[in-house]
Structure formats: C-alpha cells, structure tokens
Amino acid sequence: MKDISCKLLVIGAGPGGYVCAIRAGQLGIDTVIVEAGKPGGTCLNIGCIPSKALIHAAEEYEKIAHWAEHQSPLGIATAKPVLDFAKTVAWKDGIVGRLNGGVSGLLKKAHVKVVQGWAKFRDGKTVEVETETGLQVIRAENVVIATGSAPVMLPTLPFGGPVISSAEALSLSEVPDRLVVVGGGYIGLELGTAFAKLGAKVTVVEAQARILPQYDTELTQPVAKRLRQLGVEVLTGAAAAGLDQVNSALVIKTSESKEARLPADKILVTVGRRPVTDGWGLDQLVLDMDGRFIRIDDKCRTSMRGIYAIGDVTGEPMLAHRAMAQGEMVAEIVAGHPRSWDKRTIPAVCFTDPEIVAVGIGPDEAREKGVETKVGIFPFSANGRAMTKLGEQGFVRVVARADNHLVLGVQAVGQGISEMAAAFSLAIEMGARLEDIAGTIHAHPTQGEGFQEAALKALGHGLHI
Structure with a gap:
C-alpha cells in the first residue's frame, strides 16, 4: 500500500477530531483523519446523542403514564401507555445513523481523506494504521491526538454480564426491572432518571455525601426532589464492594462500614471516564503528562513540536463542545492564524430532570477566590411561561x-434550561455587566426572562419578585 504524506493528520474522528479536520480542509490544508470506529466518536455513537434520544423518549412516556394514573390539571385523560422499547432503540439508532452519514459527508465536502483503522505512532511524524486492506503508513507535518476517553471500570465490578457501562445501557434490548446505578454524577443520573421514567426500579449508589458533587447544593436540590418523586432511591456515602452473582445483587458498604445487598438485573457503573492513552504508541513519543492526561498549553500544543492534543485526552472538562472548540482552533493555528484557548465560558450541562446549566464561576468559588460579589436569583415559580409548562x-x-457588576457566572436549573446555555456563555464572553442583561429586552412570556430578572434582582430592583 502506497504511503501517504499530508500537512495535518488527525487521530480520532470524535467531535474534536472531525471538527478539526473539517475546518482544516476548509482552509485548504491537506488533511487526513484516522478512525477505528464510526465517525462521531463516543458522543455521537454511544454518548451525548443516543442518551438524549433515550431521555426524550422517557420524558414522553412518563408524561402519558403519569396522567393515566393521576388526574391532569390540563384536563387531559389518557389510557396507560404501552412501551415498545425495541422501536425506541431503533429510533435512537436511526438518529445516530443519519448523523454518522452527515459527518462523513462533511469530511468529504472538505476534501479530507478518511483512513479506517487503528493508528499507532512510529515516531513524532509517522503513523501506521492497521486497515482492512493492510498496513497504511502516514507521514505528517502536524499531528492532532484526539483519541478521547472511555468509561472507568471498577476493580470490584469489571464490565461483563449484569455489570454494564453507559455504552451498553444505551443498547439494552429491554428496560431492566431493577437497575442499580453506581455513581451519582451527571451520566449516572441522566440515564438513571430515563430508565426510572421508563418503568425500572432505580437505585443510585454514590460514594460522596451528595449527588452531582460538581455542582453546588442549591443547584442540585430540585434534581434530588424530582428523583424522589420518580421513586429513585439515592444512597449517598455508600461504595460498591462487589457483585453477589448467586443472589443477583450489588454488594455495597455504607459510611458506617455496614454491608448491604441491592438486588439488580443490571448494574450501571458511571464513576467517571479515563483518557484513551493506550494502544496508539504513546511510548514512541516524549510527551509531558498531567497524570494520565496529555499536557497542553493555551494553543493545545504538547511538549513535542508539531504535535497537538485536544478533547478528553487532555483532561477536564471532558465535554464535546470543548473538544470542538479546540479542534477548530488547532486547524486555524496550523493554517497560520493567530489563535489561543480560553476556557472560562465553557458551559456544563446536566440533562437531568430538571436540567442544570453552569457557566463561569458560582458564589462559592468567587468567595474562595476572595472576590466580593452581587448575586441575583429568580425562581421559575414566579415565571409565567414556566408555570404554563408545569415547570x-x-x-x-x-x-x-x-x-x-461584571458578570462572572450564570447558573440555572429548570425544565429545558439547557437551551439557555448559549445566552449565558455569550454574556460572559462579551464581558456583559448586570446593567447590560437587565437592559436587554427579553421576550415575554419566556423562561429567558428569568435571566433578566436575576440581573435586576442583583441590582436591587427585581420587578416580578
């Protein structure tokens, strides 16, 4: 097989990798991208997209099921719904398939050469790829490592049998009667909530003192309340100790060192993700590391000239939109454009019920940094649009x-609040002050009015509270 030479080689076609390759192609850079699986990476195939499809299906099912059992204040009467989960999964897979095709089409449109197979470094400028038709050697002036991340496996609960990762959870053939979720972070609670709405008896086991520890308590309280309403049992200060295969149960140890067994048909382990640094020849490179992550600067450059790294393999926050922004930036740097990386306005979104959005810093972090702040809070219980949606x-x-009055952070929790993430980020990115947000006319009736009202409240003259 003839060797390939290019100006830019991207290893991994996840959100960061394919965006980098597309932008490079648009800029006229001779670009090759290597991917062992389907384009789109974890996010498109077994993460962000399929999980949101499942979450939406669960929301629709739960609404009908709820009003079948309780009298609706909306005057809607309905029969108990029947779930055909195979059709739900097929619908989810159809969305993923269309997006796979879309990414492939965009790469082709940008004249990016796609090599299917597993890449491995020979040296800092040469990569060999095991393809179906043989060994392909690629030589590049610049290389972008975008190998992503994988679920963390607990030594006491190796994946297999009833123990599954988020990837397997999204491909189940039926809704389990009893689901135990190990890990009360955003992945575990998103999927746990969805399966609870679909009819599973869900128990969440979290080693720390509360769920969603990456968010402050004020933001997570509405989520905890909703979990109780859905019948989800949450056990905090509890650690997974192993599997009781005889009794089909998860063995846990509580903070009091007591042992208990939780019956389970499936045990979903969501205790974090690790960077994929094995199998692609890291040992052939001399890269500075931050623990298991590749160390980068504000231009995503590694310690080796001509080698960049983006996305989950470079550390937190491990978010698809962070990887996309990094990928676009690196492509422009390779094309000779002046660019740098600023992560202050990366929104973090948790698609629980209700949803959580956090951008910038919260009151606790500001206090820790010694910054004196003004904080404004506006509840959706005083918002007309939220009330008309029972939200x-x-x-x-x-x-x-x-x-x-410079805005340092915006956080929100509420029904569908993820759609406000861009507005929150834009305010901080553009250097907005409280007066800018308060003085911007927000459409009525919308939940977005809560943003303006919160700014007014911080200024001391809230109108609707």
Whole structure:
C-alpha cells in the first residue's frame, strides 16, 4: 500500500477530531483523519446523542403514564401507555445513523481523506494504521491526538454480564426491572432518571455525601426532589464492594462500614471516564503528562513540536463542545492564524430532570477566590411561561463582581434550561455587566426572562419578585 504524506493528520474522528479536520480542509490544508470506529466518536455513537434520544423518549412516556394514573390539571385523560422499547432503540439508532452519514459527508465536502483503522505512532511524524486492506503508513507535518476517553471500570465490578457501562445501557434490548446505578454524577443520573421514567426500579449508589458533587447544593436540590418523586432511591456515602452473582445483587458498604445487598438485573457503573492513552504508541513519543492526561498549553500544543492534543485526552472538562472548540482552533493555528484557548465560558450541562446549566464561576468559588460579589436569583415559580409548562421547579442565578457588576457566572436549573446555555456563555464572553442583561429586552412570556430578572434582582430592583 502506497504511503501517504499530508500537512495535518488527525487521530480520532470524535467531535474534536472531525471538527478539526473539517475546518482544516476548509482552509485548504491537506488533511487526513484516522478512525477505528464510526465517525462521531463516543458522543455521537454511544454518548451525548443516543442518551438524549433515550431521555426524550422517557420524558414522553412518563408524561402519558403519569396522567393515566393521576388526574391532569390540563384536563387531559389518557389510557396507560404501552412501551415498545425495541422501536425506541431503533429510533435512537436511526438518529445516530443519519448523523454518522452527515459527518462523513462533511469530511468529504472538505476534501479530507478518511483512513479506517487503528493508528499507532512510529515516531513524532509517522503513523501506521492497521486497515482492512493492510498496513497504511502516514507521514505528517502536524499531528492532532484526539483519541478521547472511555468509561472507568471498577476493580470490584469489571464490565461483563449484569455489570454494564453507559455504552451498553444505551443498547439494552429491554428496560431492566431493577437497575442499580453506581455513581451519582451527571451520566449516572441522566440515564438513571430515563430508565426510572421508563418503568425500572432505580437505585443510585454514590460514594460522596451528595449527588452531582460538581455542582453546588442549591443547584442540585430540585434534581434530588424530582428523583424522589420518580421513586429513585439515592444512597449517598455508600461504595460498591462487589457483585453477589448467586443472589443477583450489588454488594455495597455504607459510611458506617455496614454491608448491604441491592438486588439488580443490571448494574450501571458511571464513576467517571479515563483518557484513551493506550494502544496508539504513546511510548514512541516524549510527551509531558498531567497524570494520565496529555499536557497542553493555551494553543493545545504538547511538549513535542508539531504535535497537538485536544478533547478528553487532555483532561477536564471532558465535554464535546470543548473538544470542538479546540479542534477548530488547532486547524486555524496550523493554517497560520493567530489563535489561543480560553476556557472560562465553557458551559456544563446536566440533562437531568430538571436540567442544570453552569457557566463561569458560582458564589462559592468567587468567595474562595476572595472576590466580593452581587448575586441575583429568580425562581421559575414566579415565571409565567414556566408555570404554563408545569415547570416551576428551579431558578436562574447570576453572579457578578460587586465593584463593577461584571458578570462572572450564570447558573440555572429548570425544565429545558439547557437551551439557555448559549445566552449565558455569550454574556460572559462579551464581558456583559448586570446593567447590560437587565437592559436587554427579553421576550415575554419566556423562561429567558428569568435571566433578566436575576440581573435586576442583583441590582436591587427585581420587578416580578
């Protein structure tokens, strides 16, 4: 097989990798991308997209099931729904398939050469790829490592049999009667909530003192309340100790060192993700590391000239939109454009019920940094649009400097609040002050009014509270 030479080689066609390759192609850079699986990576194939499809299906099913058992204030009467989970999964797979095709089409449109197979470094400029038709050697002036991440496996609960990762959870053939989720972070709670709505008896086991520890308590309280309403049992301060195969149960140890068994048909382990640094020849390179992650600077450059790294393999926050932004930037740097990396306005979204959005810093972090702040909170219980959607749970919170009112962070929890993430990020990115948000006319009636009202509250003259 003839060797390939190119200006830019991208290893991994996940969100960061394919965006990098597409942008490079648009800029006229001779680009090759290598991917062992389907284009789109974890996010498109076994993560963000299929999980949101499942979450939406679960929401629709739960609404009908709820009103079949309880009298609806909307005056809607309905029969108990029947779930054909195979059709649900097929619908989810159809969405993934269309997006796979879309990414492939965009790469082709940008004149990016796609090599299917597993890449491995020979040296800093040469990669060999095991393809179906033989060994392909690629030589590149610049290389982008975008190998992503994989679920963390607990030594006491290796994957297999009833113990599954998020990938397997999204491909189950039926809804398990009893599901135990190990890990109360965003992945575990998103999927756990969805399966609870689909009819599973769900128990969440979290080693720390509370769920969603990456968010402050004020944001997570509405989520905890909703979990209770859905019948989800949450056990905090409890650790998974192993599998009791005889009794089909998860063995846990509580903070009091007591042992208990939780019957389970499936045990979903969601205790984090690890960077994929094995199998592609890291030992052939001399890269500085931050633990298991590849160390990068504000331009995503590694310690080796001409080698960049983007996305989950470079550490937190391990988010698809972070990887995309990095990929676009690196492509422009290779094309000679002046670019740098600023992560202050990366939104973190948790698709629980209700959803959580956090951008910038919260009140606790500001306090730790010694910054005096003004904080404004507006509850959705006072928002007309939220009330008409039965979505009164939650609020919008704005955090700004006390001296000049510069907005430092925006956090919110509420029904469908993920769609406000861009507005929150834009405000911080553009250097908005409380007066800018308060003075911007927000359409009525919308949940977005909560953003303006929170700013008004921080200024001391909230109108609707």
